[in-house]
Ligand SMILES: Cc1ncc(C[n+]2csc(CCOP(=O)(O)OP(=O)(O)O)c2C)c(N)n1
């Protein structure tokens with residue numbers, strides 16, 4: 001049955017092929033080499049065609065469609081290209097929802113292809129029919145239902161273009177079964193898109209000049225960097241900007257690794273569990289240059305008390321971000337790299353030693369009250385922070401670190417010392433527990449030559465633990481550091497601090513993770529004592545294949561500094 | 576929050592689902608739309624949405640930018656009342672019980688720009704186009720005469736200063 005539908009040899013420019021082959025040809029021509037997916041009735045024709053593309057495309061059979069979406073995110077973040085997912089209609093499609101929402105909030109390029117019931121059954125409550133277009137409309141950058149095979153090539157081209165261009169995001173294409181089976185004319189010469197034209201906004205000279213004047217006159221300026229720096233590859237421009245102007249740099253959770261942690265002008269992370277100095281001193285800054293970040297409420301704290309004295313210069317490719325959460329003096333709608341390239345020549349060489357000294361003083365205070373106890377504890381149970389420190393030392397700050405969501409996430413963000421760009425990923429906007437294991441899997445496929453380490457909690461790992469099976473089947477050398485505190489730690493911390501220690505449903509009686517991991521075919525190591533940690537970490541990192549390192553850590557440790565909800569960033573607490 | 580009445584003119588590709596994509600931008604902020612009118616424009620394949628709502632002025636600008644981000648959207652304008660010529664169309668059914676009432680209705684029709692489009696003894700249908708306030712005033716006048724049915728369209732609006740969207744839709748389908 002399939003043989004007759006295979007695409008004809010490509011020397012013929014135009015050929016009759018089935019919609020399913022058109023899907024795969026279109027994926028290949030858009031640079032797709034990996035698909036994370038899970039088959040089912042409504043997408044079977046495409047899976048049948050995929051059988052003939054095994055040499056061109058690696059298909060990774062995940063264990064749950066949510067895993068496919070996070071894996072696609074991991075892949076996309078390390079490669080900068082759209083991650084691709086396949087799922088069947090109904091439950092397959094709805095299982096994608098969390099990961100799509102995650103990619104939307106974190107601007108990750110993704111193309112999801114879902115099978116759908118045949119066009120004549122649409123709207124009839126047919127078996128496994130879900131209106132996935134309606135469901136995903138608010139959480140995709142774009143979505144589209146194909147009911148006619150002829151539409152496939154142009155729509156898939158458009159899907160990749162939209163997912164990857166400008167501010168990236170997820171796109172979902174729903175393809176009815178008849179469109180997968182019907183024949184269509186496939187033109188192997190790429191067609192220009194007629195209905196979607198995107199042109200990159202260029203920084204305006206006037207805006208750059210106004211920004212430069214503010215920066216040149218600033219006494220206490222700060223630069224805030226975010227994910228946009230990594231997306232636009234503006235790391236070098238940020239470094240030049242900072243070194244030329246002497247302006248201290250702070251990063252959002254998603255901007256981590258864009259600027260080396262050890263750089264003398266780096267002051268740390270912003271936000272609820274960010275560093276003391278950058279939070280506190282935001283409210284003393286007179287000029288803030290924010291590039292590729294979006295003033296999320298986790299960063300600003302109480303926005304009405306945020307940076308009251310600062311004239312804000314906001315660089316973002318997405319015009320809708322300018323002025324959305326905080327008032328800006330100068331909005332530069334442009335790619336961060338191009339904006340900084342335009343800005344740097346207009347800036348005077350400068351230094352701000354007294355201002356920098358303020359950050360250093362804050363750092364010393366934080367070091368004494370929090371940092372040393374977190375990462376160099378002398379006694380008691382192992383702490384999350386020291387595990388991250390040891391990992392950071394042993395990987396020389398060069399691993400790709402993928403965190404889940406919770407206390408361990410903040411510890412990883414705070415204590416891993418990044419030397420290489422694009423080395424950190426986490427679910428920031430949606431805060432999706434279960435992100436890390438599948439995202440690390442996708443990152444490892446996208447960056448096969450880099451060490452990839454997931455840092456995950458005992459709660460979160462159980463949300464997508466079945467992907468250990470995928471990791472084993474694909475023999476991916478992903479390393480998983482499980483920080484087991486027998487608690488939904490972050491929620492417990494809030495209950496301790498803000499709900500009178502009423503621990504309402506946060507204690508976990510956990511399964512034997514060692515047995516589970518081994519059962520999936522992933523070797524596991526258990527660490528319960530400080531003396532075991534270093535050697536165990538070495539053993540994990542030396543393994544050729546995957547490995548899970550479970551570390552039993554102090555159960556009721558809290559993450560500090562902390563900006564309590566509703567408080568101003570200047571009310572950041574050290575204990 | 577000081578709210579005002581704003582009119583959005585949104586130019587889009589004419590494809591299914593665009594209305595839903597636009598309304599999501601309001602419903603997710605729990606805003607209620609007063610009226611929506613959709614029609615094809617002077618250019619085939621390009622639709623024009625006219626949306627009216629009462630909202631805070633800073634917020635409407637943010638929402639307009641979020642709407643502009645929708646892939647199918649080509650251009651968005653936000654207008655205040657004084658910047659546009661705006662009208663809506665209304666049909667009003669009145670059922671006079673006697674000739675005296677009939678006469679009074681016809682007198683009202685004469686004074687306004689309403690038009691009779693159906694005239695049977697106890698079943699008069701009027702057509703009126705005007706601003707919302709003019710329509711409301713006409714209804715107030717007619718209420719004593721058994722006004723049994725009233726329907727009005729959403730607003731259509733055009734900017735006073737001239738066309739604003741020409742460039743934006745030039746490249747479209
Ligand atoms: C899917 C999902 N459900 C619930 C939450 C709320 N939440 C945030 S952190 C957290 C606890 C995470 O526990 P664990 O994975 O053990 O990490 P820990 O904080 O203990 O390091 C919870 C329940 C969430 N972020 N995601």
Ligand SMILES: [Mg+2]
Pocket residue numbers: 406457458459483484485486487488489
């Ligand atoms: Mg935990």
